[in-house]
Amino acid sequence: MRCAIQTGVLSLAALSISAPLFAQNDLDQRINREADSLLATYKHLHENPELSAQERETSALLAADLRKSGYEVTDHFGQYAEPDLDAYGVVAVLRNGPGPAVYVRTDMDALPIIENTGLPYASRVKVARAGGDEVGVMHACGHDLHMTVFLGTARLLAQLQDRWSGTVVLIGQPAEETVRGAQAMLRAGLFTKFPRPDYVLALHDTSAVPAGKVSWHAGPLLAGADSVDITVRGYGGHGAAPQAGKDPIVIASEIVVALQTIVSREMDPQLPTVVTVGSFHAGTKHNIIPDEAHLQLTVRTMNPQQREKVLAAISRITNGLAAAAGVPAERAPIVEVAQDHVPATINNPELTRRVAASLERALGKENVLPGEPIMASEDFSLFALEDPRPPTSMFWLGAADPAKLKDAMEKGTRLPGPHSSEFAPLPDPAIRTGVKAMTSAVMDLLKK
Ligand SMILES: [Zn+2]
Numbered sequence: 001m002r003c004a005i006q007t008g009v010l011s012l013a014a015l016s017i018s019a020p021l022f023a024q025n026d027l028d029q030r031i032n033r034e035a036d037s038l039l040a041t042y043k044h045l046h047e048n049p050e051l052s053a054q055e056r057e058t059s060a061l062l063a064a065d066l067r068k069s070g071y072e073v074t075d076h077f078g079q080y081a082e083p084d085l086d087a088y089g090v091v092a093v094l095r096n097g098p099g100p101a102v103y104v105r106t107d108m109d110a111l112p113i114i115e116n117t118g119l120p121y122a123s124r125v126k127v128a129r130a131g132g133d134e135v136g137v138m139h140a141c142g143h144d145l146h147m148t149v150f151l152g153t154a155r156l157l158a159q160l161q162d163r164w165s166g167t168v169v170l171i172g173q174p175a176e177e178t179v180r181g182a183q184a185m186l187r188a189g190l191f192t193k194f195p196r197p198d199y200v201l202a203l204h205d206t207s208a209v210p211a212g213k214v215s216w217h218a219g220p221l222l223a224g225a226d227s228v229d230i231t232v233r234g235y236g237g238h239g240a241a242p243q244a245g246k247d248p249i250v251i252a253s254e255i256v257v258a259l260q261t262i263v264s265r266e267m268d269p270q271l272p273t274v275v276t277v278g279s280f281h282a283g284t285k286h287n288i289i290p291d292e293a294h295l296q297l298t299v300r301t302m303n304p305q306q307r308e309k310v311l312a313a314i315s316r317i318t319n320g321l322a323a324a325a326g327v328p329a330e331r332a333p334i335v336e337v338a339q340d341h342v343p344a345t346i347n348n349p350e351l352t353r354r355v356a357a358s359l360e361r362a363l364g365k366e367n368v369l370p371g372e373p374i375m376a377s378e379d380f381s382l383f384a385l386e387d388p389r390p391p392t393s394m395f396w397l398g399a400a401d402p403a404k405l406k407d408a409m410e411k412g413t414r415l416p417g418p419h420s421s422e423f424a425p426l427p428d429p430a431i432r433t434g435v436k437a438m439t440s441a442v443m444d445l446l447k448k
């Protein structure tokens, strides 16, 4: 009896000084109740990955779970440029009174990688590729983790409707890895057929932050990406008679070396830029000078002006070196910039700071770290550029096993990260942390 009275007094005292703490404890309890089911979902998704634009079962799982949570769900949403390709986008809406509309996006696709983690729930999925060869499929970018957090967030937001007012729109986006899925959903009218977005949020896992923590960065977070194809054209002939031809291998080699000066000599050192020649193919035999050499480049930039400057420099250097070698204008190199450009992902500073404050309140300051931009790319950037151009923000979700990360940092060794066949996120506590972080961020934006 005495105990009971004391507990009552303590609770009241705690309530009067720290109501948000109680709200957080309530979140933790709700997450605890969902944790087993979410972990099972994570393992199922991890074992059953699907490649970009093939997310049939994955999207069906998401749609069913969201319907069960009480959302109004539209599936098979999206429209690729190729009319015969099915888009597996999922859009789930929960209307809960007046207020802004907050979008939360997860990606759903996996990568063509043979998993090498040795985990009991490792993927053994293999699929045939166009050429007939088999390739492994693996959630090596952690989109399975993103989806699990997304479903947990959906459940909590549905349970806690008395604590927020507004509209939540949850989107399962296909084909992120091929940077076509966001475009497909926007082309199909995402922002006009569903509530007009006021904010768009996302998270991405990272092996640079321990599971249990998150990190954030306002401003540019991820680079813009371009693929460039260069065909260097010369005149082929006998390898023993170089004077009779124009050797495209030598010209292309000079181009590869000269392209390095774009980053080192032309660009502002304060602004990160990448020009990588990832493929160089030419010739068939020792003693034949080929007619052509082919280069494939990836270019990473942080803003449109920088992008224009780099692309112009690539053309100028390529054409200049071919001309210097005496290649006539009619055999000038062909420089093609592929259509699959994605712009840089820029975190809206004001929204990002608001979200960061929510993260700190939810997780504690010690679990919210300053984040770093990286030169990888994402088509999440496209949501910020579509009318009504909503503010967007993505934060990093720690996924690394804290002990392994500490060990790797102390020894200066490598910890496998996204896109590695050995990337193995620590699902618990990463899932709990992600759900708590995203739920809190959304509820704060939709505060009554
Ligand atoms: Zn990826």
Ligand SMILES: [Zn+2]
Binding pocket: 107, 141, 142, 143, 176, 204
């Ligand atoms: Zn990813």
